[in-house]
Amino acid sequence: MIEFERNTLAIVISDVHIGNDSCRIDEFIIFLENIIQNLINRNLRNLKALIILGDFFDLNATSFEDLCSNHQYFHIYNKLNEIKNQEIEIILVLGNHEVSTSLFYNLQFSGRKKRFLKRLEYFSFPHNFLNRQNVCQYLILISIDNNIYLALIDSIHKDPFAWFHLGNGSFLNNETYFMCHGFQFEDKDTHHLITGWWDYGRNLSEGWKKYLSSKWSKFKASIEKRDNSRFYKNIKTALEEDNVFSHIIFGHTHDCEIKETRILNTGCWLKDSNPSYLEIFNDGSCELYELNYE
Numbered sequence: 001m002i003e004f005e006r007n008t009l010a011i012v013i014s015d016v017h018i019g020n021d022s023c024r025i026d027e028f029i030i031f032l033e034n035i036i037q038n039l040i041n042r043n044l045r046n047l048k049a050l051i052i053l054g055d056f057f058d059l060n061a062t063s064f065e066d067l068c069s070n071h072q073y074f075h076i077y078n079k080l081n082e083i084k085n086q087e088i089e090i091i092l093v094l095g096n097h098e099v100s101t102s103l104f105y106n107l108q109f110s111g112r113k114k115r116f117l118k119r120l121e122y123f124s125f126p127h128n129f130l131n132r133q134n135v136c137q138y139l140i141l142i143s144i145d146n147n148i149y150l151a152l153i154d155s156i157h158k159d160p161f162a163w164f165h166l167g168n169g170s171f172l173n174n175e176t177y178f179m180c181h182g183f184q185f186e187d188k189d190t191h192h193l194i195t196g197w198w199d200y201g202r203n204l205s206e207g208w209k210k211y212l213s214s215k216w217s218k219f220k221a222s223i224e225k226r227d228n229s230r231f232y233k234n235i236k237t238a239l240e241e242d243n244v245f246s247h248i249i250f251g252h253t254h255d256c257e258i259k260e261t262r263i264l265n266t267g268c269w270l271k272d273s274n275p276s277y278l279e280i281f282n283d284g285s286c287e288l289y290e291l292n293y294e
């Protein structure tokens with residue numbers, strides 16, 4: 001069993017890819033059970049938020065209908081509902097396997113998010129833990145006048161639409177976290193080249209999606225590991241120019257790794273990688289953990 005830290009304020013994960021045949025569903029359920037167990041034995045007594053940084057659902061591998069009716073996934077949803085019932089905020093930051101990220105995704109995000117949630121609702125998703133107030137594109141963890149907040153943002157052109165108060169006190173030590181799924185750091189040409197295919201793939205029938213995603217994993221294994229150096233270069237520039245964030249946390253490329261101590265990739269829950277998670281502590285520091293099930 002995972003022993004989380006007592007001063008953990010938030011747990012961050014990404015890229016679970018529910019609906020993908022390579023999703024580590026069983027390990028993820030155990031992980032959520034571990035959180036619940038740690039809440040029960042008061043080890044996670046300071047936990048305020050569970051943050052899911054996108055590609056939680058893999059709509060390129062399956063359909064809304066499957067996500068809302070496959071009882072294998074219900075164990076995950078039930079655990080998340082249980083965590084939410086313990087007064088832990090659950091935040092879902094959407095990724096490119098959930099909504100279209102083509103063209104002006106900042107301008108179109110709100111509408112796409114609304115449609116995404118409507119589709120879940122249409123198929124009666126057991127979604128106590130998901131609604132318009134806790135689904136967003138960007139997330140900022142910040143301390144203002146001795147209050148800690150999570151600010152939820154849909155577009156860089158707009159102010160946060162929700163502020164979750166996580167507690168009082170001089171926590172965080174002026175550290176400020178910026179979080180998103182990570183497709184935003186792709187080079188423009190790469191991004192637009194790929195997202196067109198992504199959107200096309202999302203509209204295929206469930207059978208075709210399953211067929212193509214099984215082919216894709218074989219194809220991926222046969223080619224060299226993708227070089228993400230340009231991707232990381234974009235994050236560095238973002239950090240330097242804005243200079244208001246002390247940490248940038250994201251997923252998307254599936255590599256669990258720390259780049260320059262303050263740029264962290266939370267990895268994924270797919271079978272070709274080890275699952276991983278990040279803990280953000282009350283004092284503003286954080287730690288990335290990889291789990292080994294082999």
Ligand SMILES: [Mn+2]
Nearest residue numbers: 055095096252
């Ligand atoms: Mn992604």
